[in-house]
Amino acid sequence: xxxxxxxxxxxxxxxxxxxxxxxxxxxxxxxxxxxxxxxxxxxxxxxxxxxxxxxxxxxxxxxxxxxxxxxxxxxxxxxxxxxxxxxxxxxxxxxxxxxxxxxxxxxxxxxxxxxxxxxxxxxxxxxxxxxxxxxxxxxxxxxxxxxxxxxxxxxxxxxxxxxxxxxxxxxxxxxxxxxxxxxxxxxxxxxxxxxxxxxxxxxx
Amino acid sequence: xxxxxxxxxxxxxxxxxxxxxxxxxxxxxxxxxxxxxxxxxxxxxxxxxxxxxxxxxxxxxxxxxxxxxxxxxxxxxxxxxxxxxxxxxxxxxxxxxxxxxxxxxxxxxxxxxxxxxxxxxxxxxxxxxxxxxxxxxxxxxxxxxxxxxxxxxxxxxxxxxxxxxxxxxxxxxxxxxxxxxxxxxxxxxxxxxxxxxxxxxxxxxxxxxxxxxxxxxxxxxxxxxxxxxxxxxxxxxxxxxxxxxxxxxxxxxxxxxxxxxxxxxxxxxxxxxx
Numbered sequence: 001x002x003x004x005x006x007x008x009x010x011x012x013x014x015x016x017x018x019x020x021x022x023x024x025x026x027x028x029x030x031x032x033x034x035x036x037x038x039x040x041x042x043x044x045x046x047x048x049x050x051x052x053x054x055x056x057x058x059x060x061x062x063x064x065x066x067x068x069x070x071x072x073x074x075x076x077x078x079x080x081x082x083x084x085x086x087x088x089x090x091x092x093x094x095x096x097x098x099x100x101x102x103x104x105x106x107x108x109x110x111x112x113x114x115x116x117x118x119x120x121x122x123x124x125x126x127x128x129x130x131x132x133x134x135x136x137x138x139x140x141x142x143x144x145x146x147x148x149x150x151x152x153x154x155x156x157x158x159x160x161x162x163x164x165x166x167x168x169x170x171x172x173x174x175x176x177x178x179x180x181x182x183x184x185x186x187x188x189x190x191x192x193x194x195x196x197x198x199x200x201x202x203x204x
Numbered sequence: 205x206x207x208x209x210x211x212x213x214x215x216x217x218x219x220x221x222x223x224x225x226x227x228x229x230x231x232x233x234x235x236x237x238x239x240x241x242x243x244x245x246x247x248x249x250x251x252x253x254x255x256x257x258x259x260x261x262x263x264x265x266x267x268x269x270x271x272x273x274x275x276x277x278x279x280x281x282x283x284x285x286x287x288x289x290x291x292x293x294x295x296x297x298x299x300x301x302x303x304x305x306x307x308x309x310x311x312x313x314x315x316x317x318x319x320x321x322x323x324x325x326x327x328x329x330x331x332x333x334x335x336x337x338x339x340x341x342x343x344x345x346x347x348x349x350x351x352x353x354x355x356x357x358x359x360x361x362x363x364x365x366x367x368x369x370x371x372x373x374x375x376x377x378x379x380x381x382x383x384x385x386x387x388x389x390x391x392x393x394x395x396x397x398x399x400x401x402x403x404x405x406x407x408x409x410x411x412x413x414x415x416x417x418x419x420x421x422x423x424x425x426x427x428x429x430x431x432x433x434x435x436x437x438x439x440x441x442x443x444x445x446x447x448x449x450x451x452x453x454x455x456x457x458x459x460x461x462x463x464x465x466x467x468x469x470x471x472x473x474x475x476x477x478x
Contacts, residue, residue: 005285008429032261032391032429140285176287178261178280178429200463202454204280204425204432 003104004125006031008179009054010141011041012149012170013110013120015134016162019190020118022050022110023170025141026198027182028057037182037203045071046081047194048112050187051091054139055105055125063103067091084111084119088129095127102126106138116191141180144173163188163197171201261430263392264294264305265400265420266361266372268385271410273363273370273440275303276417278392278425278453279433281310290433299324301444302340302364307389308357308377316358320344337364337371341381349379359389365440392424392431399423410439414448422460425453 008029013022028039042052043064051067053060070090074082082090088109095103102125110120122136123129130136134153137145148169157165167186174181184199264277277294280287294306296317304320306313323343327335335343341362348358358377365371374382374389386404388396399420408416414437421435436450 008285029429034427034429175290177285178282178287178432179285200458202432203457204278204453 004055004106005140005179007055007057008177009041009057009060009139010137010145010170010174010177010180011052011054011106011108011139012135012137012145012166012173013052013108013122014149014153014157014162014166014169015118015120015132015155016157016159018112018116018118019159019162019188020110020112020120021159021162021166021186021188022052022108023166023184023186023199024052024054025139025170025174025180025182025201026185027180029179032178034182040185042185042187043068044187044194045087045111046075048189048191049082049084049087050110050189051087052108052110052138053105054108055103059103059105063094063105063107066094070094084109084113087111088119088121088123092123092127092129095123095125099126108136108138110189112189112191139180141173141177144176145169148173159188159190159195163195167197167199171199175202260307260357260359260390262294262307262390263388263396263421263424263428263431264307264361264390265386265388265393265396265417266305266363267387267400267404267413267417268370268372269404269406269408269413271408271413271439271441272365273303273372274413274417274437275305275361275363275440275445276421276435276437277305278421278431278435280425280431282430287432292433293436295436295438297445298340298362298364301334301366301440302337302362303438303440303445305361305363305389307359312356312358312377313360316344316347316356317360319347320362334366336366336368337362337373338366338368338383340364341371341373341375345375345379345381348375348377352377352379361387361389363440365442365444370440388420388424390424390431392428395424395427396420410448414439418449418451418456419460422453422456426457 010025022042024041026037028036108122113119120136121129121131122138135149152165152169170184182203183201186197188195261282266275279292281289281292296304298304298321304317324335324340356377360375362373374387403416417437418435425431434450435453437448438445439448
C-alpha cells in the first residue's frame, strides 16, 4: 500500500453560521492491523483555531509539535493569537520548506477569524492551499467523505445541526474504508465555547 | 488431472495456400494457438496474473469439537482500502451436509465450490451413497492443483459430517490439502487463532462452541481492517448443517464492551470520554 495509506486516517471540517466543526476518526493502524483506537488527529492551536492532520502518524505528531512551537513564539512576539489565515500561510510555508523530502501529511485547518467569521482550508503534503466556503476533507476516506459532505451539507447551519451533519458524514464515510474509523472525535467551535464529543462508531 | 486443451484448437486452419491438397489438410490439424501481440512476451502473463491477485482480506474459521464442526466467517469484501461490500456470504452451502468457506478471490471461491457441489452430486448418483468429506476435499484440491500458477486465489475449508464422523479439511489454490481440527484462514486469522486457541476445549457444548466462534470472528474484525460486517456461525451435525447466528459486529462490540451510559441528557451518538 502507499505511504499515505500506511496508518489510515479521515479528517473533515465544515462551516456553519458563525461556527465551525472539525472531526476525525480515531484509528491508528499499521496497514491492516489496528494498533490503537484513541489516536488524536485534531489538535488545538488556540481557542479559535484547530488543525487536523491526516497521513503518516509520525509526521502528524512531529508537524503538530513544530506548529505549536512556532505559534508560541508568535504569541510571545506579537502578544496575541494568530489569525487562521496567517496560520494557514505559516503551515504552507513550513510544508514547502521540505519540498524535496516532505512531511507525509495533509493538514485541515479550521478557525474563527475577524468578526468570528469561520475559516477552513486544506493543503496537500507540500503546502498547496485550498480554501473552501463549505467543507474540506482529507485522509484515506477522502473520496467517500467528499460524497457524503456534498450530499449532507447545507449553508448557515447552527452548531447543533452542524454537529449532527458532520458526525453522520464522517461515520458513513469511514464505514466504507478499511483503514479508518473505530470511533470519531468531533469539535464544534462557536465564539463562546468549544464542544468536544466522541462518537460511537462501528469498531470493525 | 487432464487440463482442458479445447482452447488450443483454432477454427481457422493455420496453413492455407491452396487448401485443397491432402498434405496441407493433415498439417492444418496440428493444434496451435494464437500468440499475443506484446512487446514483453516473457513477463506479461505474470503481470496479468499479479494484477488480479487479491490478498485474502477476510477472516474465516472452523473447528471440530464433541458436537460436530463449527464454521464461522465475517462478511466484508475489500478492494485495496475500499470496502466494496459488508454483506458477502462467505460460507457456501455445497450440499445439505457440507459447507465450504470463502477466502481469496470471491469469483474463484464461488465458482469452484459450486463446481464441487456438482461433482459431489454426480458421485452420489453414480455410487448410490454420499461422498465423504475426505473425498470431496480431494476432488477440490486436485482441480485446483491443475490450475496451479495461473492466478487463482482460493483459501477454503471444507467442513462436513460423513460416516466416519465430523471432517474438516483446508484446501488452497496451490493445491495443498490438510486435515485438521482447527483452522482459520485470511488476513484476520492470527487474531482469530489467538481467541480460538485459548478458549478451545473438545468437550464444549454447541452453545459454548458457537459463542467461541462468534467471539473469535468479532476480535478479528476489531483488529483487522479487511474484516468486518456480520459474523455468521454455522454448525454441522449428524443431520447436516444449520445456521446458528448472524450478528453485526458493530453491535457485538458494544454488547461485549458496553459503554457506561452518559449522565447528561444529550442525544444519540455520544459516549463519555475516559
